[in-house]
Amino acid sequence: MLNVALCSYGMSGKVFHAPLIAAEPGLNLHTILQRSEPTALADYPQVNIAKTFEEIIANPVIDLVVVNTPNELHYPMTKAALLAGKHVVVEKPFTLSLDEGNELIALAQQQQKILSVFQNxxxxxxxxxxxxxxxxxxxxxxxxxxxxxxxxxxxxxxxxxxxxxxxxxxxxxxxxxxxxxxxxxxxxxxxxxxxxxxxxxxxxxxxxxxxxxxxxxxxxxxxxxxxxxxxxxxxxxxxxxxxxxxxxxxxxxxxxxxxxxxxxxxxxxxxxxxxxxxxxxxxxxxxxxxxxxxxxxxxEKYYRNIVEAILDKAPLLFLPEQSLLGVxxxxxxxxxxxxxxxxxxxxxxxxxxxxxxxxxx
CATH class of the missing domain: 3.30.360.10 (Dihydrodipicolinate Reductase; domain 2)
Incomplete structure (x- = not known):
């Protein structure tokens, strides 16, 4: 089972990512980033609460990081997670520039990690x-x-x-x-x-x-x-x-x-x-x-495909190149x-x- 860290517990985290991750048998919702009140514990009492993003990318047991933060943070957080050896799912829009997107795609290939955009x-x-x-x-x-x-x-x-x-x-x-x-x-x-x-x-x-x-x-x-x-x-x-x-x-x-x-x-x-x-x-x-x-x-097919792609059981269907063309x-x-x-x-x-x-x- 792959351990997942969620970088925000706002609307996208609470409504979309956390429930879909919890429903996927191949994933374990391990950590949620909440800098103030740990409100996520009311819904997921078993999760770990991280106070900083650095805690997440430094944790060796975390396999997949979900970057569901404000748009301007997509690029720096995705880059840091990839450099830390994590697979990454990032919210749409992928990035705010083509330079950023091209750099992240190249970095994911270099790190041999899955990079995907949540085009639900x-x-x-x-x-x-x-x-x-x-x-x-x-x-x-x-x-x-x-x-x-x-x-x-x-x-x-x-x-x-x-x-x-x-x-x-x-x-x-x-x-x-x-x-x-x-x-x-x-x-x-x-x-x-x-x-x-x-x-x-x-x-x-x-x-x-x-x-x-x-x-x-x-x-x-x-x-x-x-x-x-x-x-x-x-x-x-x-x-x-x-x-x-x-x-x-x-x-x-x-x-x-x-x-x-x-x-x-x-x-x-x-x-x-x-x-x-x-x-x-x-x-x-x-x-x-x-x-x-x-x-x-x-x-449910989104995170099922992410698991299969990470385990090399199926090709990734939600490619970052497609989302970069959208940008x-x-x-x-x-x-x-x-x-x-x-x-x-x-x-x-x-x-x-x-x-x-x-x-x-």
């Missing part, structure tokens, strides 16, 4: 349903995709790294990375991007609205998020020359984890009645419309919105290393 949205019903209908060919040639991640959230939280105008802050890096990752998994790298981003809740705040259009040779992918959406429509719309697909509802896994329902328990990841797709197709002069129940999500598109989108221009994406990501938000005007 690939394991939700939205992504799985979209993947299934595209693979079926039922829609024919895909011409347009529209993906929404909307919320109704008027309050400003205390989290400066999410709310203030800082590098890597705001919903484009927090939510947009999920849609960008799904787009890359389904369609590969686009050729160009045009983006509109702003803050709706306060002028000096970070991005909480975006409307981003990615250009493919014969297709457009629109990624949208708005903080003031109280009545949601389709989360994913896919249109092809032989039909349309509209996905409604929300994956239940996050809500279940908040309520203490974990993988293996009755009803885990079972989609609700509001989670479905409408599929409208035209074939051989016949029009068919059907309502299809949502696919069952599978968050490239995030940075290109920001550049497009800032300058109001269409940004062409090069085939060589090395040429975009200058897109580090900390050194741009």
């Amino acid at each position: 949205k690939r394991l939700e019903s939205d992504h799985l349903d979209a993947q299934k209908i595209i693979a079926s060919g039922a829609l024919g040639r895909i011409v347009e995709v529209e993906w929404h991640y909307d919320r109704y959230r008027t309050n400003i939280t205390h989290k400066k790294w999410k709310e203030d105008k800082l590098p890597g802050s705001g919903t484009w890096f927090d939510l947009g990375i999920h849609m960008v990752d799904s787009m890359l998994c389904l369609f590969g790298k686009p050729g160009a991007v045009y983006a509109d981003m702003r803050s709706l809740r306060r002028a000096e705040g970070s991005t909480d609205y975006f409307n981003v259009c990615f250009h493919y040779d014969d297709m457009r992918v629109l990624l949208r998020s708005n903080t003031f959406v109280s009545e949601k429509g389709a989360t994913v719309s896919i249109h092809g020359d032989k039909g349309s697909f509209l996905k409604f509802g929300q994956d239940v896994q996050e809500g279940q984890l908040m309520q203490g329902v974990i993988p293996g328990k009755s009803g885990w990841a079972q989609p609700g009645d509001d989670n479905y797709s409408v599929q409208h197709t035209h074939h051989h002069g016949e029009t068919k419309r059907q309502v299809v129940a949502g696919e069952r999500g599978c968050y 490239e598109l995030l940075l290109a989108g920001e550049e497009s919105a800032r300058n109001g221009v269409l940004i062409y994406l090069t085939s060589d990501s090395q040429q975009r290393k200058s897109y580090d938000p900390r050194y741009l005007p």
Whole structure:
């Protein structure tokens, strides 16, 4: 069994990582970093509480470190953990620059350690349903995709790294990375991007609205998020020359984890009645419309794959290179919105290393 250290017990640690790690038979939640009150002991009385990150990386019994800290800490903490000989899972977004990401990938290879980014949205019903209908060919040639991640959230939280105008802050890096990752998994790298981003809740705040259009040779992918959406429509719309697909509802896994329902328990990841797709197709002069129940999500597959990859039983499915390409598109989108221009994406990501938000005007 592999011993795991969790670097934070905020929302991502408490809701996502700790329960999923505890549910994975190949992992032991050994240590949680909490610098002030050891509140994690109420949920996991058997864990060790570390007061400093240095305690974690210096502990020889810890095999895997989960870096689920604010975005600007992803690079230095991941680097330190790899140098200490640990395998690492890091929260999205992977890094804030391409230089940082490339350095960490090279370091993981040098250290012969697993490095992966927690892209859990690939394991939700939205992504799985979209993947299934595209693979079926039922829609024919895909011409347009529209993906929404909307919320109704008027309050400003205390989290400066999410709310203030800082590098890597705001919903484009927090939510947009999920849609960008799904787009890359389904369609590969686009050729160009045009983006509109702003803050709706306060002028000096970070991005909480975006409307981003990615250009493919014969297709457009629109990624949208708005903080003031109280009545949601389709989360994913896919249109092809032989039909349309509209996905409604929300994956239940996050809500279940908040309520203490974990993988293996009755009803885990079972989609609700509001989670479905409408599929409208035209074939051989016949029009068919059907309502299809949502696919069952599978968050548990993430850490199962991490265990198998560390033990060399299966290839790593959540590669850091894929997530670094996502970072490239995030940075290109920001550049497009800032300058109001269409940004062409090069085939060589090395040429975009200058897109580090900390050194741009």
